[in-house]
Amino acid sequence: MDSENLPADAAAPGTVSVVIVDDHGIFRSGLRAALGPVIRVLGEAATVEEAESVIGATAPDVVLLDVHLPGGRGGGGAEVIHRCSTLGTPSRFLALSVSDSAEDVVAVIRAGARGYVTKTISGPEITDAVQRIASGDAVFSPRLAGFVLDAFGTASVAVDDELDRLSARELEVMRLIARGYSYKETAKELFISVKTVETHVSAVLRKLQLSSRHELTRWATERKLL
Amino acid sequence: MRPPLLRRSDGVIAGVCAGLAVHLGIKRSWVRIGMAALTLASGAGVFLYAWLWIFVPTAADKAAERGRPTGPAAFMQDIGTKDGKIRPAAGTGAAPPRPAGTFDAESWRERTLRAGRREVLFGTVLLIAAAVIVVQLLGVPVNWGFLVPIAVVATGAALAWSQLDDVRRARVMNRAGAGRASGMLRLLAGIVLVIAGVLVALSSSGSWTLTMATLVAVLAVLAGVVLVLAPWGLKFWRDLETERAARVRETERAEIAAHLHDSVLQTLALIQNRADSETDVLRLARAQERELRQWLFADPARDPGSLAERLRGMAGEIEDRYGHPVTVVAVGDAVLGPGEDALAQAAREAMLNAAKHAGGAISVYLEAGPDTVEVFVRDRGSGFDPAAVPADRLGIRESITSRMLRHGGSSELRSDGDGTEVRLRLPRQAGSAA
Numbered sequence: 001m002d003s004e005n006l007p008a009d010a011a012a013p014g015t016v017s018v019v020i021v022d023d024h025g026i027f028r029s030g031l032r033a034a035l036g037p038v039i040r041v042l043g044e045a046a047t048v049e050e051a052e053s054v055i056g057a058t059a060p061d062v063v064l065l066d067v068h069l070p071g072g073r074g075g076g077g078a079e080v081i082h083r084c085s086t087l088g089t090p091s092r093f094l095a096l097s098v099s100d101s102a103e104d105v106v107a108v109i110r111a112g113a114r115g116y117v118t119k120t121i122s123g124p125e126i127t128d129a130v131q132r133i134a135s136g137d138a139v140f141s142p143r144l145a146g147f148v149l150d151a152f153g154t155a156s157v158a159v160d161d162e163l164d165r166l167s168a169r170e171l172e173v174m175r176l177i178a179r180g181y182s183y184k185e186t187a188k189e190l191f192i193s194v195k196t197v198e199t200h201v202s203a204v205l206r207k208l209q210l211s212s213r214h215e216l217t218r219w220a221t222e223r224k225l226l
Numbered sequence: 227m228r229p230p231l232l233r234r235s236d237g238v239i240a241g242v243c244a245g246l247a248v249h250l251g252i253k254r255s256w257v258r259i260g261m262a263a264l265t266l267a268s269g270a271g272v273f274l275y276a277w278l279w280i281f282v283p284t285a286a287d288k289a290a291e292r293g294r295p296t297g298p299a300a301f302m303q304d305i306g307t308k309d310g311k312i313r314p315a316a317g318t319g320a321a322p323p324r325p326a327g328t329f330d331a332e333s334w335r336e337r338t339l340r341a342g343r344r345e346v347l348f349g350t351v352l353l354i355a356a357a358v359i360v361v362q363l364l365g366v367p368v369n370w371g372f373l374v375p376i377a378v379v380a381t382g383a384a385l386a387w388s389q390l391d392d393v394r395r396a397r398v399m400n401r402a403g404a405g406r407a408s409g410m411l412r413l414l415a416g417i418v419l420v421i422a423g424v425l426v427a428l429s430s431s432g433s434w435t436l437t438m439a440t441l442v443a444v445l446a447v448l449a450g451v452v453l454v455l456a457p458w459g460l461k462f463w464r465d466l467e468t469e470r471a472a473r474v475r476e477t478e479r480a481e482i483a484a485h486l487h488d489s490v491l492q493t494l495a496l497i498q499n500r501a502d503s504e505t506d507v508l509r510l511a512r513a514q515e516r517e518l519r520q521w522l523f524a525d526p527a528r529d530p531g532s533l534a535e536r537l538r539g540m541a542g543e544i545e546d547r548y549g550h551p552v553t554v555v556a557v558g559d560a561v562l563g564p565g566e567d568a569l570a571q572a573a574r575e576a577m578l579n580a581a582k583h584a585g586g587a588i589s590v591y592l593e594a595g596p597d598t599v600e601v602f603v604r605d606r607g608s609g610f611d612p613a614a615v616p617a618d619r620l621g622i623r624e625s626i627t628s629r630m631l632r633h634g635g636s637s638e639l640r641s642d643g644d645g646t647e648v649r650l651r652l653p654r655q656a657g658s659a660a
Contacts, residue, residue: 120551142589146555154557154595178555179602180589185644 016134019058020044021051021080022066022096027119031064034123039130048072051080056087061134064126065113067097067104076104078111085112094133096121102147110209115139132183137198138205145178148204152211163211166204173200233284238346242278266357351377375426382419385412421448489517509549516542533560533570533599534592540574541590548581550588558594560654565633566599569652572637573601575625576648580605584646601650609641626650 016039022028023046032041042058045051048071055063063084067077075082081093093113097104098120105116114133117126118141129139140148152166154175166174169190176186183201187194228251234244243261247254264271358373425441493514500506534556541552560566573590580588584607591602622639626648630637635652 142553142555142591146557146591149557149593154593175591175593178557178593179591179647180553180587180604 017042017060018062019060020064036127052083059089062130063091063093065093067108077108081111092133116144117141138201140177142178145174170200170204233282240279375423379420379423382416385416505549513546531562533566536570544577544581550581552588554590556592560594560599568629568633572626572629576603599652604647606645
């Protein structure tokens with residue numbers, strides 16, 4: 001939407017360039033086919049090393065990143081994000097996973113991914129998610145919202161800009177997303193604009209990434225599954 | 227049919243004679259006398275005894291093999307104190323007054339003390355002495371300076387070998403640390419006795435300085451042997467460990483292969499058969515995914531009777547029946563009480579309605595707070611007017627609204643062009659009190 005956020009080498013305003021990183025060839029080609037026409041696939045990678053070089057060479061707007069990847073030091077998707085952050089590429093990351101494991105998801109989000117969706121996501125949904133990520137927003141699936149609510153707790157509410165707790169509004173937004181509401185529906189439900197919903201979600205993402213909250217890591221390791 | 231040949235735990239030394247007596251169906255005293263008589267025949271009895279000791283399993287071993295560690299407990303009561311006058315088998319059926327499992331270390335020690343290991347050793351020594359004297363009386367010259375050390379060595383070896391039983395027993399009964407310490411002590415005593423015996427045998431004719439020199443020599447040889455054998459022993463041990471680990475891995479692999487074969491491969495075959503029916507394929511894939519997830523990630527600590535698990539189960543069942551994906555997101559969890567059960571039933575009804583009438587993906591969200599438990603069931607159907615539902619349709623009114631009210635909860639239904647959402651709320655105290 002705001003094209004000044006896009007890197008200069010984007011082919012045309014409105015198109016988003018992506019790199020698909022996944023170790024399953026079948027899934028990569030399926031995903032490539034499912035992505036809408038506004039999305040241009042610059043390349044694919046199957047391992048941590050490949051991902052690093054492809055992302056470094058093509059500098060896509062968005063990287064669709066599988067959480068579990070072979071290669072590297074065994075860090076999977078999170079390691080790709082770490083390596084690319086040292087490269088200084090402007091790419092943003094959307095984590096894709098079949099895994100139900102909270103540890104994996106939290107690891108990749110805390111490494112810097114701007115969103116997390118499951119691999120069963122439909123073509124239009126993933127296209128929408130990629131565009132959202134490209135414009136600087138965060139993408140939360142109901143399951144990730146559930147993770148967040150479980151990790152931060154649903155009872156206490158942050159005063160000021162506490163990193164360890166969610167504000168009342170953020171809680172409401174997370175709850176609606178967990179209930180299966182889209183951003184638009186959430187905005188309608190809360191009588192706020194979609195932009196405001198996006199702001200709240202981004203704030204939650206920031207808290208999820210920055211919070212030194214003790215429980216977050218402990219919780220993630222305790223919970224194998226949600 | 228004869229009872230199996232097992233070493234009895236109520237024997238005097240290692241239960242060989244007692245076991246043999248039971249197996250052969252004769253009195254223990256006869257077996258013992260026979261064994262002693264055989265011993266006089268160039269010590270054949272001793273060898274027979276040792277051989278049986280090593281190769282005949284104890285009743286406890288046998289029971290452990292069968293996974294019934296309680297077996298030997300029945301034999302542990304009423305143990306005779308003196309030599310051969312132990313009452314034969316106290317009846318296998320008789321239940322022991324002492325609970326099974328407590329008898330091991332304590333009573334074993336008690337029993338050995340009472341049955342008198344000392345007396346047994348003393349008796350053995352006397353027996354051997356008698357044998358030697360008999361031999362001497364028959365006119366064969368006896369070298370006492372050679373025989374005594376041999377006896378000492380034999381005692382030490384017996385002491386060390388008696389470990390064999392303890393190791394087995396420890397495996398069966400998981401003895402406390404005290405048993406391990408006494409085992410070490412026994413082993414050390416055995417080694418010292420053997421070394422001393424060897425030394426005395428070697429230096430029986432020499433002077434004190436010669437003895438010291440021999441001692442040093444023996445120690446040096448022992449150290450050398452240890453030095454040479456240690457790497458080999460270590461390697462052997464490591465190989466053993468590796469092999470065990472490999473076996474564990476192999477078992478795991480076999481289990482995984484078996485599971486994949488029974489589930490995933492079968493489903494893939496089914497999917498190939500039904501490739502023309504999209505709904506069938508989708509349903510099969512979802513069901514298989516759920517099953518595999520359950521198997522891969524299921525946390526055994528998780529309570530299968532919890533509300534979240536219940537909802538997941540219901541969601542899976544509805545998914546299978548109607549082929550629409552049902553996603554359950556749970557924040558917190560609750561124990562199933564009457565109220566929670568009603569809540570789950572109401573949620574099931576809501577999911578059923580959504581699957582039947584709306585189709586498409588269904589989202590279920592459970593939030594269990596300290597005061598209330600809420601469940602939201604949302605679909606993306608075209609919506610309906612709740613007021614327009616005919617009065618004879620009981621689904622929503624009876625199964626959802628009244629059910630929630632009866633348990634002190636409430637329900638709300640919202641429907642518009644974007645879909646329908648059923649909201650169920652249950653106060654926690656009322657739920658557990660109902």
